[in-house]
Amino acid sequence: MPAASLTTEAGLKAYLATKNITPTSITLLTGGTANYVYRVTLADGSTSIYKHAAPYLHMNTNFAFDPTRMDYEDRTLEILPSLQKTDSNVQAAKWYSYDKEEKLLCIEDGGEWNLKTAYPDPKLDVEQIGRDLARWLAGLHTTSTTTSLSLTDEQDLKANNPVGVGIYRHSYRNLHTALSKYGHDPKFAERIDEEFGSKLATDNECVCHGDFWPGNVLVKFEDSEEAKVNLTVVDLEMVRRGTSATDVAQFVAEAFLLDRFRGGRGLHPVFLNTYARARETAEAEGGIRIGREWIKRVAIHWGVHIAFWPTGVQWTDREGTQNLVDIGIAVLQAAIAEDWRKLRETHLFVGVADVWTALWDRGY
Numbered sequence: 001m002p003a004a005s006l007t008t009e010a011g012l013k014a015y016l017a018t019k020n021i022t023p024t025s026i027t028l029l030t031g032g033t034a035n036y037v038y039r040v041t042l043a044d045g046s047t048s049i050y051k052h053a054a055p056y057l058h059m060n061t062n063f064a065f066d067p068t069r070m071d072y073e074d075r076t077l078e079i080l081p082s083l084q085k086t087d088s089n090v091q092a093a094k095w096y097s098y099d100k101e102e103k104l105l106c107i108e109d110g111g112e113w114n115l116k117t118a119y120p121d122p123k124l125d126v127e128q129i130g131r132d133l134a135r136w137l138a139g140l141h142t143t144s145t146t147t148s149l150s151l152t153d154e155q156d157l158k159a160n161n162p163v164g165v166g167i168y169r170h171s172y173r174n175l176h177t178a179l180s181k182y183g184h185d186p187k188f189a190e191r192i193d194e195e196f197g198s199k200l201a202t203d204n205e206c207v208c209h210g211d212f213w214p215g216n217v218l219v220k221f222e223d224s225e226e227a228k229v230n231l232t233v234v235d236l237e238m239v240r241r242g243t244s245a246t247d248v249a250q251f252v253a254e255a256f257l258l259d260r261f262r263g264g265r266g267l268h269p270v271f272l273n274t275y276a277r278a279r280e281t282a283e284a285e286g287g288i289r290i291g292r293e294w295i296k297r298v299a300i301h302w303g304v305h306i307a308f309w310p311t312g313v314q315w316t317d318r319e320g321t322q323n324l325v326d327i328g329i330a331v332l333q334a335a336i337a338e339d340w341r342k343l344r345e346t347h348l349f350v351g352v353a354d355v356w357t358a359l360w361d362r363g364y
Helices: 003-007 009-018 069-083 126-143 162-168 175-181 186-195 197-201 244-262 267-284 292-311 318-337 340-344 353-360
Strands: 025-028 036-041 047-052 090-092 095-099 104-108 206-208 217-221 229-233 240-242
Touching: 003 009, 009 025, 009 036, 047 069, 069 090, 069 095, 069 104, 069 126, 069 162, 090 126, 126 206, 126 229, 126 244, 126 267, 162 197, 162 240, 175 186, 175 292, 175 318, 186 197, 186 318, 206 244, 244 267, 244 292, 267 353, 292 318, 292 353, 318 340, 340 353
Parallel strands: 090 229
Antiparallel strands: 025 036, 036 047, 047 104, 095 104, 206 240, 217 229
């Protein structure tokens, strides 16, 4: 069966029939740009998610996109259970099956809500969710320093996901367009890309999710009383070995935008504080130390994200977007200058400066 058939509900239904699976419904889900993602319901009411990677983007079939990205998600879901705490309410989606030839992955259905859309719901304890996610991410980073992403039996720590590495530099390579449009020097963006974007190809601290943001965290209430939620981390196809700083910065940048424009519920500061404390605990137990250079990378990536992505993904009006670009540039400038006094006063470290100052005061 040609892979192209999996780009439609009818094609997936025909494929499942060859596996003696007869669903009562198949729904193509919206919201993603890269893959064809379906919710499949069986006669007993159970559901699962099927993801198909075509050799192009779902939202732009003229844009070629290496489908081996799905091989890396499959590989990561295989190794993650050994790196996660079993008693946590945060888990990566459970793996059910993978057809490598067709690039079709079947995983657990984590629910219909992601944290970005669910954020305003008053029933959610957003600060607790921030703490839970920060501990999960710190756990991933600190337990995967010697975990290989190789798709072969060779456990090579230099093996990496070329799709994830290449895509992650997109904002750095294109930052100059945002700066030009909003009145900043594009040469500054070129310096950021040359000095820091280039590092993404060689960073090798640990396994990074690669696209860790609230839209890739599914939220499902555990019981009818809605007293507790289960959080499912999804979309690991951009996984790579890299610096943990980029995962932290990407999540916190999107948390900052949610706090700023969707209700100010404190996701940004609580996540940053909890992650820093989790890393300090891991360090005391022999984990990799973090200090000024690592914090500088957090600041650089956060600044790039805030200065670039809101110019293409609308959060506010033109004036508000200009303000966001200015905020991102201020963080980038302070980080480049290693002006820690200015950096602690930026929007990045509002409400968390005391915890993070203790880290950069140690040097290294």
